[in-house]
Amino acid sequence: MERQPTDNVKVMFFLISLLFTVGSSENDLFLDFCGTWRHGKGSLSLNINLSTGCDGLSISANESTLSINGKITAQCRRSDVIPLNKFGLDSEEDSFFCLFWEPLLDQLQLQIGGHSLILCWPDSVLDTCCTDLSHGSNTAEAKYGIMNGMVRNDIVNDKIHMAYNFGGIFTKCKELCDQARQDSTYSNTPGEAVKRNQSIEHPCAYRSEVEMKEGFRGFDVTSPTTTGETSEPTTTIHLPPALKQAAKKNNNAVCTFFHNNSFFQEGPKEVQILNDVVEITVTDEIITDLSEPIKIGFHHNAIPKMHSRKCVSWDTRKDPLQVNWLVDGCETQQRGPKHTDCLCNHLTYFTVLVQLEPRPVRHLLALTAITYLGCAVSVISCIALIIFLCRKRGRSKEQSIPIHLGLAVSLAFLSLLFFLTGVLANVGGESVCVWVGALLHYALLSSFSWMGIEVFNTFWLVYMVFSPSPKLYTWNLVGFILPAVPVIILAAIGDIYGLREVVPSDDISNPYLMCWMKVTNKALLAHVFTNMTILAVLVSSGFVMLFLVYRQIRTRDEWRQNRVAFLSIWGLSCLFGTTWGLTFLDFEPLSDFILFLSCILNSFQGFLLMLRFCMLDWIRKQAACPGLGSTSTGSTRQHMLQEKS
16 A cells, blocks of 8 residues: 555654654663554453563554564563453454553553553663664554554554554663663653653662572662662661572572652552562562561651551562552561561562551540440340330331331341441451441441431421321331342442451551441442432431421420420431431541540440430320329320320
8 A cells, every 4th residue: 555645754754853863872761652553342452472682672453452572671571462351442442552661670561441551570670771762664554453653742653554663772771871860851650751850869770689608697788878868778678598498499689679660659549659669589489488577678758647558569470460569478567757667478579558548547446445335235225126116016006116116127237237347357358348348338328218217207297297108118118128229239330348447546557457348439439429428318307307396396395394305306316317417527626526426326326216215115104194294294295205206
């Protein structure tokens, strides 16, 4: 197919720009190539074939496969076929992608479908680096392939071609590293060039190799000191004698220090890792479960007490394509706000993860004790109340009893699950918490529903006196069946329910585990649209109903008696769930007071509800006694309390 004149002009300008680049004394510090992959619908895959050298790089695509082949790396060797359907690319015909190559870190990264895939992990370079990847000739146009190919945001060709080829040249890594230190536009953030007013501290990874000879008694490795810091290095590593015993084939341990590499920072916004990352390896060895841990000391800026920190590692065997920091195999020791020691029993990448959100909870131990006590008492109280209401239902025709019974059952279930959630989280872990978290959410929504039914029923009794109330099955449908609908939908979506850590401010290394919603964006949206929205409607309608009831009964003689007035408002508050409105008042300077008050009232709600019915029953018996007042007064009081009970 003939090349159009416009294509020739574009290629001419691009080649001229390359000539100026080659003619200059500086080398390219990175390559970013972007384009749109035109493919078919169905099964898609990524084909990787990378090896050491500097012969060049080829990026090609067809109807079902995106291929990256070449010899440009210093140490990375990889041959793999990766299915792309799990990244949601099978439903679209066009997929935008970018490939980023950083010779200083021997790092190759692909961004496609909103995901960052690691093709070559960061590493230290050796003597030579493959850089100055220049664009060669394009292949012929095709129906499927790469269109709108761009190098550093400059469009090379807007037609669809099956492949783009790049040739490279060897450069001394030390010279390239010195150039990067002084380059004001260098940034290791993919696709970004950031102006800086000072030289870059460590654009290259620092590598230290330790030979573990016979009789190895341990060795200390230190990172280079950063600019402006002369007192102590950023990171220190102690290699124990147990490492020599675990290494069967090789006696050389390699420690690599990375500084300010944004590649490692990918992840949730609620967390952030330190600027320093350490990789410890023994060539061609997989070492785990060391009898004596490796000690890594991170010196960093002061971390406020409100932010917890944990030592984490990235297991590239389990997660070879994406960075995934885990606490497994590492113990955290805090040595003040500026120093953290990590004791780890395996070899891989290590750093310290700082939890930004949610913030640690003050007085968590006291709040947990109150919650456990309150839930235990509430479960027993609700069971007693259920028995009381069942007996009363047999000899009374009050229409409100089935509603009170539904509220008591839902509160008993909620209190029981909340009492057991900590135990189940520690024993069952993530797999159990998926189910327990969903059940706990259902119990909470069911309790809110029955509280809302209590509000509606009170309104009906006060303002719809001569209209028949809805049938019992309607209440059961709203109170027990309807709350299950959003829970089932959220469980089907996935990644909503699971293990949740609540970090105490006084001991952030020992979080409280519970089964609830996870700390993810999807779980946060689910929490807002289900729990907080329903709670806002419930609390606002409850307060409105309290005001309406107050207007109805404030002129009665019984209202002037303090105990009746108190029990009327307090009892209805328990029924309407208005105490849960304290959740919206959690702000300084009353934060601690509101937190404790909310914890006490809501965890003891089952007990307070039982207490209300016991007191009302006692008052009814008092009102029925002729010696305690006139029959008319007692009858009026009983009528008022029965209508609101």
